[in-house]
Amino acid sequence: MSDQAKVGIVLVSHSxxxxxxxxxxxxxxxxxxxxxxxxxxxxDGRIGTSIAKVERALRLADGGAGVVILPxxxxxxxxxxxxxxxxxxxxxPIAVADGPFVEGAVAATVxxxxxxxxxxxxxxxxxARHARKL
Amino acid sequence: xxxxxxxxxxxxxxxxxxxxxxxxxxxxxxxxxxxLTAGTGRADGKSVLAIMGLGAAGGQEVTVRATGPDAREAxxxxxxxxxxxxRVGS
Numbered sequence: 001m002s003d004q005a006k007v008g009i010v011l012v013s014h015s016x017x018x019x020x021x022x023x024x025x026x027x028x029x030x031x032x033x034x035x036x037x038x039x040x041x042x043x044d045g046r047i048g049t050s051i052a053k054v055e056r057a058l059r060l061a062d063g064g065a066g067v068v069i070l071p072x073x074x075x076x077x078x079x080x081x082x083x084x085x086x087x088x089x090x091x092x093p094i095a096v097a098d099g100p101f102v103e104g105a106v107a108a109t110v111x112x113x114x115x116x117x118x119x120x121x122x123x124x125x126x127x128a129r130h131a132r133k134l
Numbered sequence: 135x136x137x138x139x140x141x142x143x144x145x146x147x148x149x150x151x152x153x154x155x156x157x158x159x160x161x162x163x164x165x166x167x168x169x170l171t172a173g174t175g176r177a178d179g180k181s182v183l184a185i186m187g188l189g190a191a192g193g194q195e196v197t198v199r200a201t202g203p204d205a206r207e208a209x210x211x212x213x214x215x216x217x218x219x220x221r222v223g224s
Binding site for chain 1: 151152154155156158159162163181182183184186187189
């Protein structure tokens, strides 16, 4: 199971620091075997999102088993959708997860690390909304 | 009739995020359903978030229960991780 390609993760955030910190956290909990690429902030380093950064992250995260994208807030979805509307030479398959950013990233990474397919990784990210922390 | 197996361990340290990830990843390798119990809390052993949500602390007993064809192996693997990964200082 461990020698097959793993699903990649792309974290899309309005903040580069938020995306990178979440990737670092999820990577540590997931044992560091999953590729987590980030697309945080605008092209000139402000708070916002960037189609070019999402595109680059998708290519980085692709290991042949597909990529799950986690947007931090609803408006990141607009940027992702704009890119996916014209998917030229993007990895396949790609799924966008409707779930909490931190919990979703951690659950998706652990599921991908365990060899889960794109459906399982997407499911883990979305199921994260039901996880209680208290 | 699926095989069922369980074992209990007393944590030597708190069950933090990294061991929770290690437990979920190990549990996912088994076909059996795996459940962790700590106090009144129950968690799906394949869900890292549920395991963290247990809030299991050092000194507390955690029971691992597995049901399925590889239940025995699943319980052994998870007990090992609980014993190793929650050692104080790790």
